[in-house]
Amino acid sequence: MSPESRTLTRKGLATRRRIIEGAAAEIRERGIAETTLDDVRARTRTSKSQLFHYFPEGKDELLLAVARYEADRVLSDQQPQLGDLTSWPAWVAWRDRVVERYLSQGMDCPLSGVIAQLGRTTPGAAAVVSELMRQWQGEIAAGIRHMQGIGEIDSGLDADRSAAALLAGIQGGVLVMLATGQIDHLEAALDMGLENLRR
Amino acid sequence: MSPESRTLTRKGLATRRRIIEGAAAEIRERGIAETTLDDVRARTRTSKSQLFHYFPEGKDELLLAVARYEADRVLSDQQPQLGDLTSWPAWVAWRDRVVERYLSQGMDCPLSGVIAQLGRTTPGAAAVVSELMRQWQGEIAAGIRHMQGIGEIDSGLDADRSAAALLAGIQGGVLVMLATGQIDHLEAALDMGLENLRR
DNA sequence: GCTGTTCTGGACTTGCGGGTCCAATTTTGG
DNA sequence: CCAAAATTGGACCCGCAAGTCCAGAACAGC
Numbered sequence: 001m002s003p004e005s006r007t008l009t010r011k012g013l014a015t016r017r018r019i020i021e022g023a024a025a026e027i028r029e030r031g032i033a034e035t036t037l038d039d040v041r042a043r044t045r046t047s048k049s050q051l052f053h054y055f056p057e058g059k060d061e062l063l064l065a066v067a068r069y070e071a072d073r074v075l076s077d078q079q080p081q082l083g084d085l086t087s088w089p090a091w092v093a094w095r096d097r098v099v100e101r102y103l104s105q106g107m108d109c110p111l112s113g114v115i116a117q118l119g120r121t122t123p124g125a126a127a128v129v130s131e132l133m134r135q136w137q138g139e140i141a142a143g144i145r146h147m148q149g150i151g152e153i154d155s156g157l158d159a160d161r162s163a164a165a166l167l168a169g170i171q172g173g174v175l176v177m178l179a180t181g182q183i184d185h186l187e188a189a190l191d192m193g194l195e196n197l198r199r
Numbered sequence: 200m201s202p203e204s205r206t207l208t209r210k211g212l213a214t215r216r217r218i219i220e221g222a223a224a225e226i227r228e229r230g231i232a233e234t235t236l237d238d239v240r241a242r243t244r245t246s247k248s249q250l251f252h253y254f255p256e257g258k259d260e261l262l263l264a265v266a267r268y269e270a271d272r273v274l275s276d277q278q279p280q281l282g283d284l285t286s287w288p289a290w291v292a293w294r295d296r297v298v299e300r301y302l303s304q305g306m307d308c309p310l311s312g313v314i315a316q317l318g319r320t321t322p323g324a325a326a327v328v329s330e331l332m333r334q335w336q337g338e339i340a341a342g343i344r345h346m347q348g349i350g351e352i353d354s355g356l357d358a359d360r361s362a363a364a365l366l367a368g369i370q371g372g373v374l375v376m377l378a379t380g381q382i383d384h385l386e387a388a389l390d391m392g393l394e395n396l397r398r
Numbered sequence: 399g400c401t402g403t404t405c406t407g408g409a410c411t412t413g414c415g416g417g418t419c420c421a422a423t424t425t426t427g428g
Numbered sequence: 429c430c431a432a433a434a435t436t437g438g439a440c441c442c443g444c445a446a447g448t449c450c451a452g453a454a455c456a457g458c
Contacts, residue, residue, distance in 0.1 A: 009404065036445055047407045129378040161387045168388035169364060172371030179328040188360045189367035196395055206433065208425065235415055246437045
């Protein structure tokens, strides 16, 4: 039923990818509310029929694919630092990486828009975000556990809870940055989170 | 030019309020993307002409008014606790108040939607959110300074930066809750923030 | 090469929702 | 009570953007 499970030629797959990436770029630049299928069509040099050929259920299905694509990017952009939180300098390197990423990305947060638009209606979108948060928190928690293993972090600390708090700080920092343009909150949250682990 | 500055009879003011509150409720229930002027019209028992009479610039102006209304509520819902952070029990009481508020509110975060929709386009919406964050952080920072004054918090701590981090944690906790339905992150962020101050 | 499937182009339909308009009614101030 | 201004009702317009359709081109496998 879904095109993913059907036969797609190499060319078809490429077109599908082009559509997703083009839509993602368009949304990042102009916002989800302002992005129409015609915009995507123009940018990706495709036709209406192609959009509905690859996403038969229409715009929502495309948006969901974009959400998945962007969710992947959020984590992969933090690699390899996020997967290697094995020393204090490594933690700081990760911290800097996160700050740098959102600094350069500026006001674009493709996911927040997708959440707002699809979050409550589409169950799929909520699942994508939940899974992203789960993985993200999992990687942070793994880092904490590793540091506990080598005696750099107190073993009494609840790794999952600390990771949850740190993750919340990051999310909120990004949110505040989106609204106000200031990166201060993100930095403060990260620094305080790390400080909290260090003791 | 704007109706606020023009003569409005008592009846007119009441209608205007009814529209704003009805629109806010509608958005909270169904989401900003799904709310149309006709929905607002039906709920508030008004006519199209009234909507444009009180908000001549159309939907954006109404949405902005709703944003202001909701921003006010965010802070006032935390009172009196937020304005009285003068002892550790008071801090905990505030923490509980925040958790309770968002727990009962559930998945509705009217502001996040407004940010996503108007944030980048309308300068006014960004200003509303910026101002909300500024005030919120200011009240937290004032609490920290008071605790420093009575020797309960280390005077070496940067009150503004700590408040920024705590605020970010709250925002992120709410965001995660909206996406996943779990309150854990909000609680973890608050607890860790307070713990951080206590030392 | 032949055949069926996949892919593509673009014209067309359709419904929705923001916004306009004007006439009728109520309220205000004097 | 009377004008002027504020308020209200609702029919109407209109553009936009999602979604449909079909015919033709490119492609895969044999």
